[in-house]
Amino acid sequence: MTDTTTATDVADEFLDGLLGSLSLEQKVRLLTGASFWTLHDEPQIGLETIVVSDGPAGVRGQLWDERDSSASLPSPTSLAASWDVERVHRLGRLIAAEARRKGVGVALGPTVNIQRSPRGGRHFEAYSEDPWLSGVVGTAFVKGVQSCGVGATPKHYVANDSETDRMTVDVQVDERTLREVYLAPFERMVVEGGAWLVMSSYNSVNGVTMTENDLLRSPLKEEWGFDGVVVSDWMGVRDTVAAGSSAQDLAMPGPDGVWGDALVEAVQAGQVDEAAIDEKVRRILRLAGRLGALEGVEAATPLAEPWPQERIDALLREAAADGMVLVRNEGLLPLDPAAAPTIALLGEHARIARTQGGGSATVFPDHVVTPFDGLVEAYGAERVRYAAGVKSSESVLPIDGRVATDPVTGEPGVHVRFLAEDGAVLLDEHRASGKLVWLGDPILGETAVVEATAEFTAPADGEYSVGFAGLGLFRFEVDGELKSDGLFFPEGTDPFMAFLNPPKQSFPVDLKAGQSVSLRLEHRPQQQAGLAAVMFTFGYEEPFADPEAELARAVELAAASDVAVVVVGTTETLESEGFDRTGLRLPDGQDELVRRVLAVNPRTVVVVNSGGPVILPWLEEAPAVLLTWFPGQETGGALADVLSGAREPGGRIPTTWAADEEDVPVWQVEPIDGKLFYDEKLNVGYREWLRRAALGGPAPAIPFGHGLGYTEWELGESTLDGRTVSVPVTNVGDRAGKQVVQVYLSRVSESDIERPVLWLAGYALIRAEAGEAAVATVELEARSLQYWSVDDHAWRTEPGEYAVQVGTSVATLGEPIRFTV
Known part of the structure; x- marks a missing residue:
């Protein structure tokens, strides 16, 4: 072998030479993360640190906040709805460019679990109910990412198709169904896509947790020839010997875990073969070579350069529009701006864009184009009038520079301090947003209190609510008056669900425009699910008139306008990692808003802003219905393009939508005595709808593959x-x-x-x-x-x-x- 070789040519002999120079302790050290998002380096063999980051719909990097903004892609349901693998490949290249801009070598995506039940909380993050379509789209994404020098990580292997009890659920699935439905997308991404990593899931399959399951060895490695790294989902490795002996390669996060010294001792005691350790390390070194992180080895593909913002925005706007599905159109769309229609834009989703789902796929874009912004740009401010109609979300909005000032620096935003038990200031910083997250940060080990303060200023007259959403111990003051002090952890709640969708505390303040109040929030960090973590929202709620009066105002506006555009949908607190949906209905009041508007304006477009299926009881009454999914940061521009006809809605349904909850073929996502039975076998999604239809069963509201154009x-x-x-x-x-x-x-x-x-x-x-x-x-x-x-x-x-x-x-x-x- 020459002094410099490409990663694709790295021979086992070369890797074995590196391995032979390492002690057992050095090798085992490489098998657990160095931190929450990094792998260990090893200068002795020229191994550099590798940074990993969540990446199904954008690359967040090592910070979970606005300080390191990211391009926010349309949700994977939207990408699959485009059926356009060439564009998905381009979006994968964008992911790689974003990753390299942030110093990230591995993107933890795509998510290719099957949308077995529409109640799956992470539905928006996966592609389709169909294994063939999921595999084809996912493979295009993998190839796009890896063509620019970043590792892609298909996840979660395998049968992590719902969130309830995901750490402990035992999925019972027969061999044929497992192969033909749930393993099939992974097989394509490994064999055809050449994925460099695969992430193992939390759940068990047929009695064995996936980080110890033989499915990692066969079919993944032995049959499909996967030569990459099996990385665990975070805290998914829970046994030293069983996982150490399995085909699980890398335990994340670090630096603590069940391997480390315990695994060294297990090898020395003969409980784990050192050859198993060598094989895991060999795979990590091969990955490092492919990424250009191993001395003397040239990266497998050219490393991506950052994209200019204009190029990013243009692609994301194009992609969002091409994923939108026009379900009905009785000649209403497109709406020509040259005709100068007056438009009643209704629904809170029109002003508070729902661009992405909740959980680890969340990123922080530097801008979001709301539907209101987009329609004003396309039709003119004088033609677009807005009313909320109903309150679509009970969650608090993060305080930001539009409504708050840092009391220390005077800048727009929030001030944050990390305090030791004796009151000493460990960290003092200005933040632009009140959505605050720290995961595995070393400073948390010394921190007794995280303090957030802000001067909240009302932009208009009204009764606001100020407060927070978070899990654990909080103390909240308004103008020095104590409003809340205690432990907030709903009894009987799954820790992951509570962490990602925490309880809210808010308190009314009646303010005039320009009037300010001082807010102070203290939080005492605790271990969350064995992890040093802080995640809370320092926030507020906008004034909302009497519900009946606000609904009447929206209906009145609709009646007085040429066209009504009603934007309804879910939120990141309804569709998120960590929990499944309790139902498929839109939030209270939204269906009534649609019905009332349809009654007064026959030229009504209903825009459905959800990541996955919802029930649309008024579907046959609406002259135009457009599904936008979670469309990413360019939401409003893409929506305006489609409504105006500047672009055609290009989407086709990748998963069946039911007319009623009672019609859904697979409703059950809750385990029974710890087991979840995949009794429908091969008949997932449209396959079961067709089987039941042959027996006189109900028809879906929106069949698989459906979508109209212009x-x-x-x-x-x-x-x-x-x-x-x-x-x-x-x-x-x-x-x-x-x-x-x-x-x-x-x-x-x-x-x-x-x-x-x-x-x-x-x-x-x-x-x-x-x-x-x-x-x-x-x-x-x-x-x-x-x-x-x-x-x-x-x-x-x-x-x-x-x-x-x-x-x-x-x-x-x-x-x-x-x-x-």
Whole structure:
């Protein structure tokens, strides 16, 4: 081997040479993180520190706050809704650029768990209910990230498809279902995408926790040839010997954990083979080489350079619009700005943009374009009038420079001090926002009190509420008057759920515009789930008129306007890591707002701003309904582009939406006696909807693959030549547009093998000018016709008759073309 080699050429002999120079203690040290977000270096062998960061929808870096802003991408549900793998690849390249700008070598994403139940709290962070689509989109993301010198980390391997009791739940799933549905996306990202890392999940599968599960060895490493690093979810490694002997490679975070000295002793006692330690270290060194963090080894791919802000904003605006799904349109959209319509913009989501879900995927963009901002830009301030209508969230807004002043520096924002038990100041800093998070920070070990202070100034007359949302011990004062002092931890609440969605305490203050009050909040840090952590929001609530009066004002405004745009949706306190959704209904009052507006204005557009499915009881009454998901920082501009027709809504539904909660095929996400049974087997999502429909069951509100554009299309007769499906496609409308031509397979002849009614086997994305014709071509993969044989423990193709159907959703398919295998 030459002095400098590329990471793809790094031979085991070279790595073994490095390993041979390390003591057992040095090797074991490398297997646990150095801190919350970093891996250990080892100067003796030229190994540099590697920084990792959450990265499914933006790269946060080592700080969980506004001091290190990040590009905020549309939620993965939005990316999957675009069905555009070329753009997803570009977004992966953006992730890599953001990572390298922040000194990050590994992005902890994508999340490719299956949207098994719409109640899954992390639904917004995953792609689809379909394993094929999830794998294809996720692979494009992985390739994009890694093409620019940053490691991608498909997660969470495997069956972490809901959040309830995620640390302890034992998922019971049969071998065939596990292979065909839940492992399939990971297989594609490893075999085709070449992922450099995979993150193991918290849960157990069939009785064994995943950091100790044989599934890490086979199929991941032995069958698929994965030569990267298996990193744990944070605090997921819980046993020294069992995890040490397993194919789990890296325990995060650090520096503490169950490995370290205990693992050294286990090796010395013969409980863990040192060869297992060497294999883990070898993989970490191979990763370091790929990242350019190992002396003498050239990075596997060129390292990304930072992108200019204009390029970032343009891509994110384009991506957000292309993921929006137009569900209904009775000729109302697009709304031409040249016609100068007056627009009643209604709903709190229009002014407080819901751009991302809660939990570890959260990032802090340097700007957010709200729907109000976007529509004002597109239609003019004099044409857009706003009313909240209903209060859509009970959470507090973080205090920021718009309403508060740092009492020490005089700058807009908040002042924060870390105090020792004797009152000594350990850290003193100005902050721009009252959303405050520190995870694993060494200073927390010495800190007795975290103090936040601010001068809150009312921007307008009204009754505000000031306070905080947090977990643990708090003391809160307003103008020196004690308002709250105690422990805030809801009884019976899961610690993770409480930490990510903490209780709120707020107190009314009646203020005139420009009037100020002094706020002081003290928090005593405690160990949260064994982790030194501080996370709280120093915040406020805006004045809200009498609910009936505010609703009446919104309805009155709608009646007096040419068009009403009602923005409804969920929040990060309803869709978040750490807990599952209790239901699919919109927050109280939002459905009533929509109904009341529809009653007075027949030209109403309803914009649904949620990361995952919600129930839309007024769907058939609304002339236009647009789903935006959580669209990221360019929310408002993208929405204005779609409403105005500057861009076409390009989305197609990647997961089925139900008309009613009672219709949802998989509702249960709560374990029973610690076990969660995947009894639906292969019939996840649209597959189960189709199976039940054949038995007279309900139809969904929005079927898988559905989405409208602003032009009209004709699909000709499909043909099948070998495994190539072709169909003529013509844009017969009067403007350019996008169509997603979808191909589904089914089994025709009788079979001893249970099959879904239909399953997605491919698609072609067509963009065409008005009047333009094209041919959509889809190559059927051999795997699409295979099943996993539990007898042979291998993929097998069953001879017999099959059918292929082509259409623009699972509910609008052409005549079947039969063929024999």
